[in-house]
Amino acid sequence: MNGAKVTVFAARSKSGLKELAAGLSEKIASRTLEALSNANYSAPVQVVELSFRSVSNYVPIIIPATEQDTVSNMCFALTIDQKSWIELNGEDFEPEMEEFLERMSTAENWDPGSRMLRKAALMVTKLAPGTLHVADGFVAYAIDAEFELHEELAILKQCGATPASLKKLRKMGWLK
Numbered sequence: 001m002n003g004a005k006v007t008v009f010a011a012r013s014k015s016g017l018k019e020l021a022a023g024l025s026e027k028i029a030s031r032t033l034e035a036l037s038n039a040n041y042s043a044p045v046q047v048v049e050l051s052f053r054s055v056s057n058y059v060p061i062i063i064p065a066t067e068q069d070t071v072s073n074m075c076f077a078l079t080i081d082q083k084s085w086i087e088l089n090g091e092d093f094e095p096e097m098e099e100f101l102e103r104m105s106t107a108e109n110w111d112p113g114s115r116m117l118r119k120a121a122l123m124v125t126k127l128a129p130g131t132l133h134v135a136d137g138f139v140a141y142a143i144d145a146e147f148e149l150h151e152e153l154a155i156l157k158q159c160g161a162t163p164a165s166l167k168k169l170r171k172m173g174w175l176k
Helices: 016-037 096-107 112-130 145-157 163-171
Strands: 045-053 057-066 134-143
Touching: 016 045, 016 057, 016 096, 016 112, 045 112, 057 096, 057 112, 096 112, 112 134, 112 145, 134 145, 134 163, 145 163
Parallel strands: 045 134
Antiparallel strands: 045 057
C-alpha cells in the first residue's frame, strides 16, 4: 500500500446521478484550474487535456500544452513530456466519486462519466482566460484517448472550442 485513502463503499446519498455529476464537474474544474495556476509555464497555455479511462478512472490526469509545444495530434499523452502532467488527488473527490462510479456500474451505463468530465472541461475552457495565462483560442477537453480519439472534433466542440480555436489548432498542426 502507498498510504493513499480509498473509498471502497459509500452509502448512497439522497443526491441523484445528475446532482453527483454536477458537483463532481465543478470540483474537478476547480481543482484543475488551481493546479494549472500553481504550475509555471514559459508560454501561454493553448490546450488542456483531461485524460481519463472509461469505466475505471474518472479522476483525470491534466495534460497542458503551451503554444511552444510541438504536438502532432490531439493525443497529448503521446507527445507531451510526462513531467508536465498533473495528477489530481483522488481523495479530493471522495466519497462522491465512489458513489458516482457505483451508480454507473449498477446501471451498466458509463456515459454519465464522460459527460461529467466534458462539463468540467467546458468550465475550465470558460474560466481559464480569467485566471490563467492562456493563448487565444484556448480550450480544455476531456477524452479517453484509447476509445474516443476518432471523435476529437466533436469532443472539442462539446468542451467549448469555437470555430476560431479549431482553426488555430488546425493551423498549428494539432488538429486534422
